[in-house]
Amino acid sequence: xxxxxxxxxxxxxxxxxxxxxxxxxxxxxxxxxxxxxxxxxxxxxxxxxxxxxxxxxxxxxxxxxxxxxxxxxxxxxxxxxxxxxxxxxxxxxxxxxxxxxxxxxxxxxxxxxxxxxxxxxxxxxxxxxxxxxxxxxxxxxxxxxxxxxxxxxxxxxxxxxxxxxxxxxxxxxxxxxxxxxxxxxxxxxxxxxxxxxxxxxxxxxxxxxxxxxxxxxxxxxxxxxxxxxxxxxxxxxxxxxxxxxxxxxxxxxxxxxxxxxxxxxxxxxxxxxxxxxxxxxxxxxxxxxxxxxxxxxxxxxxxxxxxxxxxxxxxxxxxxxxxxxxxxxxxxxxxxxxxxxxxxxxxxxxxxxxxxxxxxxxxxxxxxxxxxxxxxxxxxxxxxxxxxxxxxxxxxxxxxxxxxxxxxxxxxxxxxxxxxxxxxxxxxxxxxxxxxxxxxxxxxxxxxxxxxxxxxxxxxxxxxxxxxxxxxxxxxxxxxxxxxxxxxxxxxxxxxxxxxxxxxxxxxxxxxxxxxxxxxxxxxxxxxxxxxxxxxxxxxxxxxxxxxxxxxxxxxxxxxxxxxxxxxxxxxxxxxxxxxxxxxxxxxxxxxxxxxxxxxxxxxxxxxxxxxxxxxxxxxxxxxxxxxxxxxxxxxxxxxxxxxxxxxxxxxxxxxxxxxxxxxxxxxxxxxxxxxxxxxxxxxxxxxxxxxxxxxxxxxxxxxxxxxxxxxxxxxxxxxxxxxxxxxxxxxxxxxxxxxxxxxxxxxxxxxxxxxxx
Numbered sequence: 226x227x228x229x230x231x232x233x234x235x236x237x238x239x240x241x242x243x244x245x246x247x248x249x250x251x252x253x254x255x256x257x258x259x260x261x262x263x264x265x266x267x268x269x270x271x272x273x274x275x276x277x278x279x280x281x282x283x284x285x286x287x288x289x290x291x292x293x294x295x296x297x298x299x300x301x302x303x304x305x306x307x308x309x310x311x312x313x314x315x316x317x318x319x320x321x322x323x324x325x326x327x328x329x330x331x332x333x334x335x336x337x338x339x340x341x342x343x344x345x346x347x348x349x350x351x352x353x354x355x356x357x358x359x360x361x362x363x364x365x366x367x368x369x370x371x372x373x374x375x376x377x378x379x380x381x382x383x384x385x386x387x388x389x390x391x392x393x394x395x396x397x398x399x400x401x402x403x404x405x406x407x408x409x410x411x412x413x414x415x416x417x418x419x420x421x422x423x424x425x426x427x428x429x430x431x432x433x434x435x436x437x438x439x440x441x442x443x444x445x446x447x448x449x450x451x452x453x454x455x456x457x458x459x460x461x462x463x464x465x466x467x468x469x470x471x472x473x474x475x476x477x478x479x480x481x482x483x484x485x486x487x488x489x490x491x492x493x494x495x496x497x498x499x500x501x502x503x504x505x506x507x508x509x510x511x512x513x514x515x516x517x518x519x520x521x522x523x524x525x526x527x528x529x530x531x532x533x534x535x536x537x538x539x540x541x542x543x544x545x546x547x548x549x550x551x552x553x554x555x556x557x558x559x560x561x562x563x564x565x566x567x568x569x570x571x572x573x574x575x576x577x578x579x580x581x582x583x584x585x586x587x588x589x590x591x592x593x594x595x596x597x598x599x600x601x602x603x604x605x606x607x608x609x610x611x612x613x614x615x616x617x618x619x620x621x622x623x624x625x626x627x628x629x630x631x632x633x634x635x636x637x638x639x640x641x642x643x644x645x646x647x648x649x650x651x652x653x654x655x656x657x658x659x660x661x662x663x664x665x666x667x668x669x670x671x672x673x674x675x676x677x678x679x680x681x682x683x684x685x686x687x688x689x690x691x692x693x694x695x696x697x698x699x700x701x702x703x704x705x706x707x708x709x710x711x712x713x714x715x716x717x718x719x720x721x722x723x724x725x726x727x728x729x730x731x732x733x734x735x736x737x738x739x740x741x742x743x744x745x746x747x748x749x750x751x752x753x754x755x756x757x758x759x760x761x762x763x764x765x766x767x768x769x770x771x772x773x774x775x776x777x778x779x780x781x782x783x784x785x786x787x788x789x790x791x792x793x794x795x796x797x798x799x800x801x802x803x804x805x806x807x808x809x810x811x812x813x814x815x816x817x818x819x820x821x822x823x824x825x826x827x828x829x830x831x832x833x834x835x836x837x838x839x840x841x842x843x844x845x846x847x848x849x850x851x852x853x854x855x856x857x858x859x860x861x862x863x864x865x866x867x868x869x870x871x872x873x874x875x876x877x878x879x880x881x882x883x884x885x886x887x888x889x890x891x892x893x894x895x896x897x898x899x900x901x902x903x904x905x906x907x908x909x910x911x912x913x914x915x916x917x918x919x920x921x922x923x924x925x926x927x928x929x930x931x932x933x934x935x936x937x938x939x940x941x942x943x944x945x946x947x948x949x950x951x952x953x954x955x956x957x958x959x960x961x962x963x964x965x966x967x968x969x970x971x972x973x974x975x976x977x978x979x980x981x982x983x
Contacts, residue, residue, distance in 0.1 A: 248314040250283040252276075253296060256320055264298040264321070265330055267337065268590065272539075272583050274456060285539045286310050287584045291630060296321065297339050299329055299351070302795060305673070324795050333401060333427045333447035335436050335637055335669040335682065344680055344721030344735040345789045346372065346804045346851060348428040355423060356466070356980055357931055357948055361475070361498060361525055363397065363416045367446065369907060371851040371869045372430055372804070374885040377962035377970065380473070380500060380523040381554025381569065382415040384408050386961055387430055388806065388849040389871040389884045390443030393744050398437065398447040402577055403643070405599025405619040410656075410746045412963055413756035414603065414615070417550050417573050418448040419529040421479040421496040425449050431735060431789050431806065435667045435684040436623070436641065439715040442739045442785040442810070451483055452492050452533040453544035453579045458485030464982045472974035475500035488536060492546070495530035506954040506972040510560040520968060522555035522566045543580040549573070556756045557968040567756050570611070571603035591627040605653065605756055613651030620644045636670035647745065655752045655761055657695040657708070659745040663688050680721040688713040688742040697751055698827045699773045706775060708749060708765060713782055715740035733791040741783040747814045747840045748780055753823060757963060760823035762839035764814065768826050781812040781842060801854030813845035815881055818918035844876040865905075866891045872914065882916035883961050886924070899937070904930040912960040922960040928952040941983030948976040
């Protein structure tokens with residue numbers, strides 16, 4: 226806490242204090258000399274700015290310093306310059322080369338690199354792309370990106386799955402800080418990051434995400450919004466939008482406004498969404514005609530709103546924001562006539578602090594402190610009556626320091642601490658109350674040598690999980706169980722390289738070894754869970770002849786060894802990328818269908834027929850392949866294509882559950898002035914590589930189309946859009962969904978919307 230307060234004081238003091246500085250200025254143009262507006266001009270580890278409509282920029286830098294200047298724009302290849310700054314003013318003009326691949330700067334990247342400079346594959350959904358792709362859940366919004374699937378747990382809960390890994394292995398962040406909800410605990414728990422308020426969403430695949438936690442061995446999803454600013458805001462801007470979905474009678478309204486006077490700035494945003502039960506093709510449950518045409522209990526209501534204030538100077542920034550999320554959504558049932566309707570009533574309040582100080586002291590270019598606090602709870606209700614309530618209070622702080630070159634190496638280092646207080650009350654208290662604390666030190670450094678850029682990183686994390694006692698219901702009556710605290714030291718190390726071996730190509734290679742300690746739900750789950758229609762057991766328990774046996778101490782950490790290779794084609798008749806990854810995970814935790822039912826191991830008729838799922842450990846191998854390409858035929862027509870495949874299996878034999886089959890998709894695009902139109906399809910193969918007691922899933926194809934028109938006015942611009950999804954009204958049941966046998970995806974749907982930007 227003393228460290229946090231000192232960091233805040235340093236940041237605020239730095240914002241208000243003058244420093245000795247020089248001026249770096251210039252113009253950014255294309256190869257024909259036309260100015261490029263909105264190009265990001267940044268100093269590695271330090272300050273940044275954007276070019277004005279004339280392509281001009283100006284930066285304040287330290288006197289007598291050596292800097293690495295980085296220039297990028299979404300439509301152009303990045304450029305690097307090594308400069309020796311003296312005093313006074315220095316001019317540096319830059320020319321950029323056009324590329325058909327978007328080159329978005331990724332804020333979650335440790336060194337703020339673009340997607341084309343990363344050692345591992347990165348996808349970015351921009352604000353414009355989100356307007357057409359936003360769905361009621363984060364998983365559904367992202368699941369058409371290569372290597373990304375979704376858990377599809379009804380209308381209100383769907384979490385991203387990256388290369389076959391989900392749950393706690395995929396960190397979901399808001400502005401680089403954890404969302405602090407309970408979505409990692411169970412598939413029916415919603416992710417509380419709202420895509421409608423996002424400026425961009427970043428998806429980082431693989432375990433090399435050293436700033437955010439050793440547990441993120443699957444990757445990171447970072448939702449970036451406008452709730453804080455690092456650079457001055459000196460005008461009023463914002464947007465308002467509304468949308469209607471025919472298949473759910475869904476109504477969505479959202480908006481945000483930013484303002485400032487060049488130093489002080491403020492922000493407000495909000496989203497309101499309400500839907501009815503969704504239309505589906507055929508029966509939700511085979512041989513039950515009463516489930517035809519509608520997916521019962523698939524409605525949702527959501528309100529999400531936030532506000533923030535900040536202060537910026539040439540020397541730094543500080544910002545505070547608060548957000549409130551309230552959501553109520555249904556969980557589709559198994560079609561039993563006397564079963565209650567299960568709904569989730571969720572509430573979350575979150576606070577974030579972001580601050581930074583440029584040139585804090587000799588040898589370092591930036592000091593940054595980010596902190597967040599989340600107070601989360603949700604009640605699982607049966608016919609409107611709360612039976613079980615989950616609570617999560619989480620505090621997080623990260624202090625990072627960007628160093629100037631040490632020899633030829635420069636990057637960032639810091640400390641990261643998280644405290645989580647998790648509790649469950651009620652008749653379905655599946656896990657004991659627990660406290661989790663992590664304290665980590667991390668470092669990421671890079672060096673450029675000719676056409677090569679090398680990256681090295683490491684993170685050492687101290688992990689402590691302290692569970693309370695719990696009562697177990699067994700065939701022999703109740704028994705008390707008290708687990709020992711789990712204390713681990715987890716180490717993650719990574720090495721990467723990007724080779725620009727040709728002006729039109731680059732090659733990225735990443736090697737990572739990551740350790741992850743088990744969570745409370747993986748170790749201690751015990752009891753019926755109506756929302757998932759299962760009886761859940763943690764790895765600390767086993768069943769022998771109908772008796773529950775405790776396995777205290779059987780909690781080996783996961784160890785993931787990952788290699789990732791990415792080839793990118795940046796220009797020419799077509800552009801695209803090919804990524805291949807292999808991940809060997811020792812002691813991999815997965816939830817196994819045991820083939821038992823609850824009455825085999827516990828007393829009680831209410832949960833007697835629930836299948837028993839147990840967290841189990843085994844050595845696993847995951848292979849991933851992702852390919853995407855864009856082919857422009859002319860200035861009007863283009864074709865986008867992608868395919869991905871993940872194979873997950875156990876080393877000793879058998880397959881991992883909930884692994885998506887191969888997908889192949891393509892989209893034909895038409896662009897002319899303010900008009901855009903597209904039509905495409907994604908085919909999902911049949912999944913036959915199933916785990917023990919897991920059923921196969923039939924293949925299906927989803928056909929989509931959209932038309933947009935942008936109207937420009939002196940007061941702003943308006944975007945009108947119509948989009949149709951699942952136009953062939955296919956019965957689609959994703960293999961990644963625990964509800965696939967009784968909750969298919971939405972049927973044919975038409976989305977009509979308009980947004981106004983000013």
